[in-house]
Amino acid sequence: MMTSMESQRATEREQRLLRVPHDDVLQTLQRLDCQRSEQREASLKRRREQAPLPTPSPTQFKRQRLMSEVVQRQRASVDSLVQGYDARFHGKARASATRSWCKEVPLSLQVKAAKSFYEAFTNENTLPIAHCVLCYEKRMPCELTAVEWKYFLTPSVLQQATTVLQQCAACFPRHNAALVQVCRGCRTDVEDGRLPKACSVNNMDIGCEHRYPEELDDLSPVEERLIALHTPFGCITKFTVDNKTPSGMSYRKHVKGHIVVFPNKVEDLVATVLPHPLLQAIENIHISADSLILCPALS
Ligand SMILES: [Zn+2]
Numbered sequence: 001m002m003t004s005m006e007s008q009r010a011t012e013r014e015q016r017l018l019r020v021p022h023d024d025v026l027q028t029l030q031r032l033d034c035q036r037s038e039q040r041e042a043s044l045k046r047r048r049e050q051a052p053l054p055t056p057s058p059t060q061f062k063r064q065r066l067m068s069e070v071v072q073r074q075r076a077s078v079d080s081l082v083q084g085y086d087a088r089f090h091g092k093a094r095a096s097a098t099r100s101w102c103k104e105v106p107l108s109l110q111v112k113a114a115k116s117f118y119e120a121f122t123n124e125n126t127l128p129i130a131h132c133v134l135c136y137e138k139r140m141p142c143e144l145t146a147v148e149w150k151y152f153l154t155p156s157v158l159q160q161a162t163t164v165l166q167q168c169a170a171c172f173p174r175h176n177a178a179l180v181q182v183c184r185g186c187r188t189d190v191e192d193g194r195l196p197k198a199c200s201v202n203n204m205d206i207g208c209e210h211r212y213p214e215e216l217d218d219l220s221p222v223e224e225r226l227i228a229l230h231t232p233f234g235c236i237t238k239f240t241v242d243n244k245t246p247s248g249m250s251y252r253k254h255v256k257g258h259i260v261v262f263p264n265k266v267e268d269l270v271a272t273v274l275p276h277p278l279l280q281a282i283e284n285i286h287i288s289a290d291s292l293i294l295c296p297a298l299s
């Protein structure tokens, strides 16, 4: 009897428990969760307040200071950038409002600009019209330096190498403290006691321009070749330089084969070919004028 009553009560309890709505259960669980999280936060806060603040180590302190400096600099650079953009924008806005951007450039300014450009373009100091007395390369006067050549060429090697050049009194004046113009490369090499690279091939044996008479100044390249003591022959091909592979089989060279130099018989040429026979005939040609009619007459 008792057993049946207990089982009945248990069944009633179960039915009572099962009757609790689902939403109520969820709300209760949520409330419990909230309470638990609040309690956890409160305990953490209490612990944080009770615990003393950690003192930063010197390294951390230094790092923090550096970081703050970096941030300040970044902020300053961004500010200056923004200010620059703002100023540019305001300038353009002002030009747009006043329409100053479409004002005609005054004639005086045009003339001044053209004049300054012409002066800069024809400035003799920046034109390659001078030369180095050692390597004889064409240079701008501003690239050359005046040196006292008697002290400059003190090493015996250089003295020997420049013997031919030094024979010219026009290029290398004889008086003491005489100055000559040399390029930067030659100056550096000579100061280091070695022959300049630009002179290493000819070894300064060619000499200067003053060894040639003035009559040869106006000759064309073909005329110069015709009377040269030695005439070089070679084959020059059309080429493209491959900069990626500066050496190797695929690298093209602009000279094909050997350069052959033949001696030239200038004396025969001058004696038999020059002067042109017509020059002798010209001496015999006279022109006489008769009123309005001009006629050549042989004497
Ligand atoms: Zn030079």
Ligand SMILES: [Zn+2]
Binding pocket: 168, 169, 170, 171, 172, 208, 209, 210, 211
């Ligand atoms: Zn000379």
